[in-house]
Amino acid sequence: MNRQIRIGVIGNGTNLISEPVVKISQEVGKIIAQNNAILVCGGLDGVMKFAAKGAKQAGGTTIGILPYESIDNANPYIDIPIATGLGEARNILVVRNSDVLVAIEGRYGTLSEIAFALKLHKTVIGLNTWELHKRSEIDKKIVKANTPEEAVKKALDIASS
Amino acid sequence: MNRQIRIGVIGNGTNLISEPVVKISQEVGKIIAQNNAILVCGGLDGVMKFAAKGAKQAGGTTIGILPYESIDNANPYIDIPIATGLGEARNILVVRNSDVLVAIEGRYGTLSEIAFALKLHKTVIGLNTWELHKRSEIDKKIVKANTPEEAVKKALDIASS
Amino acid sequence: MNRQIRIGVIGNGTNLISEPVVKISQEVGKIIAQNNAILVCGGLDGVMKFAAKGAKQAGGTTIGILPYESIDNANPYIDIPIATGLGEARNILVVRNSDVLVAIEGRYGTLSEIAFALKLHKTVIGLNTWELHKRSEIDKKIVKANTPEEAVKKALDIASS
Amino acid sequence: MNRQIRIGVIGNGTNLISEPVVKISQEVGKIIAQNNAILVCGGLDGVMKFAAKGAKQAGGTTIGILPYESIDNANPYIDIPIATGLGEARNILVVRNSDVLVAIEGRYGTLSEIAFALKLHKTVIGLNTWELHKRSEIDKKIVKANTPEEAVKKALDIASS
Numbered sequence: 145m146n147r148q149i150r151i152g153v154i155g156n157g158t159n160l161i162s163e164p165v166v167k168i169s170q171e172v173g174k175i176i177a178q179n180n181a182i183l184v185c186g187g188l189d190g191v192m193k194f195a196a197k198g199a200k201q202a203g204g205t206t207i208g209i210l211p212y213e214s215i216d217n218a219n220p221y222i223d224i225p226i227a228t229g230l231g232e233a234r235n236i237l238v239v240r241n242s243d244v245l246v247a248i249e250g251r252y253g254t255l256s257e258i259a260f261a262l263k264l265h266k267t268v269i270g271l272n273t274w275e276l277h278k279r280s281e282i283d284k285k286i287v288k289a290n291t292p293e294e295a296v297k298k299a300l301d302i303a304s305s
Numbered sequence: 306m307n308r309q310i311r312i313g314v315i316g317n318g319t320n321l322i323s324e325p326v327v328k329i330s331q332e333v334g335k336i337i338a339q340n341n342a343i344l345v346c347g348g349l350d351g352v353m354k355f356a357a358k359g360a361k362q363a364g365g366t367t368i369g370i371l372p373y374e375s376i377d378n379a380n381p382y383i384d385i386p387i388a389t390g391l392g393e394a395r396n397i398l399v400v401r402n403s404d405v406l407v408a409i410e411g412r413y414g415t416l417s418e419i420a421f422a423l424k425l426h427k428t429v430i431g432l433n434t435w436e437l438h439k440r441s442e443i444d445k446k447i448v449k450a451n452t453p454e455e456a457v458k459k460a461l462d463i464a465s466s
Numbered sequence: 467m468n469r470q471i472r473i474g475v476i477g478n479g480t481n482l483i484s485e486p487v488v489k490i491s492q493e494v495g496k497i498i499a500q501n502n503a504i505l506v507c508g509g510l511d512g513v514m515k516f517a518a519k520g521a522k523q524a525g526g527t528t529i530g531i532l533p534y535e536s537i538d539n540a541n542p543y544i545d546i547p548i549a550t551g552l553g554e555a556r557n558i559l560v561v562r563n564s565d566v567l568v569a570i571e572g573r574y575g576t577l578s579e580i581a582f583a584l585k586l587h588k589t590v591i592g593l594n595t596w597e598l599h600k601r602s603e604i605d606k607k608i609v610k611a612n613t614p615e616e617a618v619k620k621a622l623d624i625a626s627s
Numbered sequence: 628m629n630r631q632i633r634i635g636v637i638g639n640g641t642n643l644i645s646e647p648v649v650k651i652s653q654e655v656g657k658i659i660a661q662n663n664a665i666l667v668c669g670g671l672d673g674v675m676k677f678a679a680k681g682a683k684q685a686g687g688t689t690i691g692i693l694p695y696e697s698i699d700n701a702n703p704y705i706d707i708p709i710a711t712g713l714g715e716a717r718n719i720l721v722v723r724n725s726d727v728l729v730a731i732e733g734r735y736g737t738l739s740e741i742a743f744a745l746k747l748h749k750t751v752i753g754l755n756t757w758e759l760h761k762r763s764e765i766d767k768k769i770v771k772a773n774t775p776e777e778a779v780k781k782a783l784d785i786a787s788s
Binding site for chain 3: 713714715716719720734735736738739741742743745746747756757758759760761
């Protein structure tokens with residue numbers, strides 16, 4: 145692959161995220177940019193905003209795929225906002241446009257993206273995110289990471305393999 | 306609500322499902338129809354097909370929301386096939402068109418539908434399906450049921466409340 | 467084809483339509499139902515509402531494919547409302563779910579449906595609707611009709627051929 | 628508006644386009660880039676490919692919104708391919724992501740984009756494209772241009788007004 149790797153960052157999209165999650169998101173975005181990968185996200189608030197902010201501070205490129213009909217509501221750190229008008233269904237476009245994803249905590253929207261990613265055979269690196277259990281067995285498809293560095297390193301390794 | 310209740314049935318869409326899952330799916334469909342509710346599903350194979358078959362055997366109505374561009378690939382038990390051409394993104398339309406959902410086992414596609422349902426504040430009744438854990442806590446949003454009767458009864462109670 | 471024919475009816479979706487258009491819409495819906503075909507439309511107001519009303523008065527079946535996230539805003543003559551949450555992109559689902567279409571006057575939304583239909587090699591019967599010109603040549607793909615009877619007859623002939 | 632203007636270029640997406648249309652497309656793309664605007668298109672062949680080629684030769688930025696599930700089929704002149712998996716419904720995303728559009732000849736897909744654009748109150752500049760007639764009256768909403776220079780100039784004037 146000689147195009148730039150695209151890493152999706154998914155997580156809580158509200159501004160209710162905790163200070164540690166703000167820092168982790170920003171750090172993940174920064175390390176993505178430092179490794180010359182493109183950040184893909186949903187373009188709105190919370191984890192998406194701070195990850196995009198981190199990427200921009202490191203001079204990276206950010207794509208935000210919005211649920212809305214116009215690009216006016218993208219957060220200010222999005223270079224390339226894409227308006228869809230599809231509502232929640234835009235989540236699947238975030239997944240389709242990521243070579244690999246990093247999930248930072250997150251709620252049901254994030255879970256829908258994790259599920260779509262696994263369905264499409266894409267890897268999700270998890271930072272304190274959902275664990276999937278099925279009939280008491282833990283599903284191993286989410287690759288755990290403990291730090292932003294580890295998460296992005298694993299994501300890059302997988303995307304370039 | 307004086308319109309008919311719509312119950313979504315989600316689960317493994319391949320024909321690799323086990324004999325017990327075939328029976329459970331068919332039974333769920335039958336009981337939905339016997340209670341004068343409409344069955345909504347993805348219109349294809351596996352759990353969707355046997356649930357629709359059960360509903361039709363009991364004289365019910367079935368809606369199948371297909372990922373494809375044409376209605377020709379709906380299973381033969383679908384009364385009202387809806388072609389979307391949206392691929393996997395049709396999963397969210399299955400959820401939007403269900404008042405409540407019953408998940409029968411299932412894999413990642415099913416998980417994406419469960420996640421969308423919970424995001425949209427709809428209840429999912431689970432028959433041996435995914436358990437959601439988050440930081441070691443079990444998420445209680447999927448209401449467990451042990452039999453098709455119990456699952457449909459809980460679904461109807463919630464939809465009519 | 468041993469399933470029921472589906473005829474899409476498209477036109478101005480606002481309640482600003484003239485009295486003659488109200489009558490034509492209702493008549494088209496009625497004749498569709500009298501011929502045992504299913505009416506497919508966008509489920510909202512204007513031409514869609516009066517066509518669905520006509521179909522219901524003749525005991526027919528009506529499908530309404532809505533732009534909204536919930537089925538609550540369908541007009542009262544829709545038997546099977548389908549919520550999409552896709553906004554204007556739902557127009558293409560109206561086309562995909564019609565074997566043939568009848569366009570009654572209409573504005574730009576109707577034109578988008580006509581264009582999608584022709585792109586998908588489906589026939590559009592036109593009642594005083596758009597004419598398509600390209601470099602001074604009239605495009606003959608919209609089959610003109612002068613009355614509701616003629617429009618539905620032509621639609622049925624094409625769908626069953 | 629202090630972000631870059633986005634100009635959508637729409638037209639025949641097959642490689643059957645004539646030599647003059649190849650040249651016009653490439654010229655339109657080049658002039659868009661020379662004016663520091665972003666080219667938005669459907670990312671595939673024909674007019675989209677040559678417009679993107681022209682934009683890249685002038686050092687511009689190109690966004691291609693694809694109907695497919697993966698970005699692998701974008702033409703080689705697309706900087707930012709966006710996979711949608713929505714099939715023809717992606718046409719509306721091309722429109723949503725353009726401040727103004729230039730239509731170069733084109734067939735029914737192009738007509739669907741023109742219709743969506745006019746429905747969304749966006750201007751379309753036409754280079755030998757569809758004329759819209761309604762009950763013998765010519766609709767004036769497509770602004771005619773005779774040369775690539777004139778088309779892009781008019782597009783920029785409208786987008787920045």
